[in-house]
Amino acid sequence: MTRAEPRRGGRLRDPIHHTGRVGPAVKERASPLSIRLASGACAASLLRGAGLGALLIAALPALAESASSAWTMPTAHAPNTFLAANLERFAEDLEAVSAGGIRIEVRSGGRMFAPDDIERAVREGEVPIGDFALSRLASRDPLFGADTVPFLANGYRKAERLWRASRDAVKSRLEEMNLVLLFAVPEPPPVLLARSPLDSESALRELRFRIPSGGAGRELSQMLALARRFGTEPVPAGTWTLADAFEEGRLDVMFLPPAQALGLGAQRFAPHLYPVHPWLRQSVTAMNRDAYETLEPALRDALLAAARAAEERGWRMSRRETQRLLARMEERGFSPLRAPDRFWADVARIRRESTVEWTERTGDDGVAVIQAFYAPR
Numbered sequence: 001m002t003r004a005e006p007r008r009g010g011r012l013r014d015p016i017h018h019t020g021r022v023g024p025a026v027k028e029r030a031s032p033l034s035i036r037l038a039s040g041a042c043a044a045s046l047l048r049g050a051g052l053g054a055l056l057i058a059a060l061p062a063l064a065e066s067a068s069s070a071w072t073m074p075t076a077h078a079p080n081t082f083l084a085a086n087l088e089r090f091a092e093d094l095e096a097v098s099a100g101g102i103r104i105e106v107r108s109g110g111r112m113f114a115p116d117d118i119e120r121a122v123r124e125g126e127v128p129i130g131d132f133a134l135s136r137l138a139s140r141d142p143l144f145g146a147d148t149v150p151f152l153a154n155g156y157r158k159a160e161r162l163w164r165a166s167r168d169a170v171k172s173r174l175e176e177m178n179l180v181l182l183f184a185v186p187e188p189p190p191v192l193l194a195r196s197p198l199d200s201e202s203a204l205r206e207l208r209f210r211i212p213s214g215g216a217g218r219e220l221s222q223m224l225a226l227a228r229r230f231g232t233e234p235v236p237a238g239t240w241t242l243a244d245a246f247e248e249g250r251l252d253v254m255f256l257p258p259a260q261a262l263g264l265g266a267q268r269f270a271p272h273l274y275p276v277h278p279w280l281r282q283s284v285t286a287m288n289r290d291a292y293e294t295l296e297p298a299l300r301d302a303l304l305a306a307a308r309a310a311e312e313r314g315w316r317m318s319r320r321e322t323q324r325l326l327a328r329m330e331e332r333g334f335s336p337l338r339a340p341d342r343f344w345a346d347v348a349r350i351r352r353e354s355t356v357e358w359t360e361r362t363g364d365d366g367v368a369v370i371q372a373f374y375a376p377r
Contacts, residue, residue, distance in 0.1 A: 069299075071104045073285075075131035076115035079108040082317045083283055086185060087131060090285070090310035098302040104129065119286075123178050128291040134170070134184065134282040135218060141173055142361040146369055147186070148218075148279045149358045150226055151351040153373075156319050159186055159280040165372035169365050170284075179286040182307035185314030188322040189277035190255040191329075192339070193270040195246050198253075200340040205231040210245075210254035213238040223255065226278060229350045243269045258325035267333040274339045275326060276347070285310070 073091070077083040084106065091104035113121050113130075119137060122130040138145030146166045147153065153162040163184060171181040198204065209232035211223040227234035232253070237245050245251040246269035254270065255278060261270075285307070295303065330336060359366040 069102050071102065071128045072107055072112065073104050073129045073131065074107045074110075074112040074118050074121065074127060075283075076110040076118065076133075077108055077131070077283070082321045083131075083185060083187065083314070084108040086310055086314045086317055087285065089313065090183075090306055093309055094303060094306040097306055098299055101299050102303065119179070122286055122288050125288050125290060127288075129182075129285065129287045131283060131285045133187075134284045139218060142358065143169055143173055143365055143369075145358070146170075146366075147282045148222060149351075150222075150229070150278045150354045151347050152355055152358075153280060154189075154277045154347075154351075156186070156280070156315070156322075160315065161377075162369075162373050163282065165375075166369045169369055174286060175289060178289045180289050180292045182285045182287055182303070183311035183314065184282040184284040185311065186280040186282055186318050188258055188318065188325055189280045190257050191261070191326070192253060192255055192274040192276050193261060193266055193334075194253045194272040194274065195249075195251070195270050197272050197337060198274070198340055198343060201342060203230075203340055203343040203346055204253060206233065207252035208233045208235045208250060210235060210237045210242070210251050212236070226255070226350070229353065230346055242266070246270050258322070258329055261334075262325065262328060262332060265332075267329070271333060271335055273326075273329055273334040273336045274343075275336060276339055276343075 073087065075084060075087055077087070087106045087108070091106055095103050112127075115132065116136060118130045118132040121127050122132075135145050135148045138148070143166075146162060147159070153159040167181075167184075174181050194207075209223075209227040209230065211227055211234045212220045213236040224234050235245070235251055237251055242251070242254075242264065251270075256264075256266065261267075287303075292300065292303075326336075355370060359370055362369075
């Protein structure tokens with residue numbers, strides 16, 4: 001995938017289908033792990049920060065007797081993003097902690113499978129492991145859409161609580177689909193961009209709200225539902241018409257991920273930035289269950305330990321990347337504003353209505369997730 005850039009007489013690709021490239025991806029690396037491990041003590045020293053050293057020392061004799069496995073991991077994330085960087089680091093950690101027993105080649109940018117096909121390829125065993133958006137499975141089972149219930153988890157703290165509340169249920173449902181959940185990391189969430197400052201009385205009511213112009217599946221239905229609940233007029237618009245649509249008054253507001261807003265130069269036509277997030281989508285890494293069960297116990301332990309480290313690291317990287325992108329937006333000319341009280345009243349109503357609707361579709365399991373999410377901490 002390449003960044004959408006303006007061409008004379010040409011058109012821009014819809015950013016729904018690509019990840020914007022804005023500067024170097026946030027990386028968190030203490031030291032390279034893709035080296036030969038001469039001893040358990042050496043590996044323990046390298047991996048102590050990730051909490052994997054003790055595991056390696058205990059498992060090294062068994063790992064040394066295990067046959068080496070070479071895996072390919074497809075992901076739709078562009079290679080310059082922090083999400084792809086975290087997957088690469090996971091692969092390096094796993095090779096180190098398994099003493100070379102498992103080697104993974106990360107195939108980023110959707111080069112191997114289309115985003116909608118990655119989960120199927122892992123489930124059917126075409127590849128042993130892969131990374132995909134969890135909400136892509138929500139049309140099959142609405143429980144997988146917990147992370148996209150509008151405004152239920154509209155910040156990182158709430159998103160972490162929601163993931164803790166829903167993780168066991170998600171893991172169980174994935175196992176029924178012949179998948180083993182390894183870890184999940186949220187993508188930087190969308191922000192609200194407006195042509196003019198929001199009116200304190202009407203908020204988004206009767207404004208023209210951008211929705212994807214077809215072919216975007218679940219994203220289209222989600223944005224359409226959100227537009228209607230806000231009382232806006234949903235307007236389909238491809239990115240090749242975004243600038244003209246905003247400048248000519250055919251569009252007033254839109255939700256867009258920060259990287260895509262920067263890649264499109266949206267500060268020229270929708271400069272008013274409201275850092276509010278309707279959801280934080282989870283990108284999950286999962287393994288084919290049959291392949292997982294063929295692993296030696298020591299290799300399974302190594303895999304799960306590397307996955308725990310990848311999830312913790314990925315959440316940190318996601319927070320930092322979102323902060324970096326928002327700061328970059330301000331540098332580029334976006335004007336951060338506080339949403340009016342009327343907007344937040346609408347958000348509270350939408351969250352309540354959407355949560356009730358989601359629990360009606362998910363039944364007792366969904367109710368249990370919401371109860372755990374709101375349980376006193």
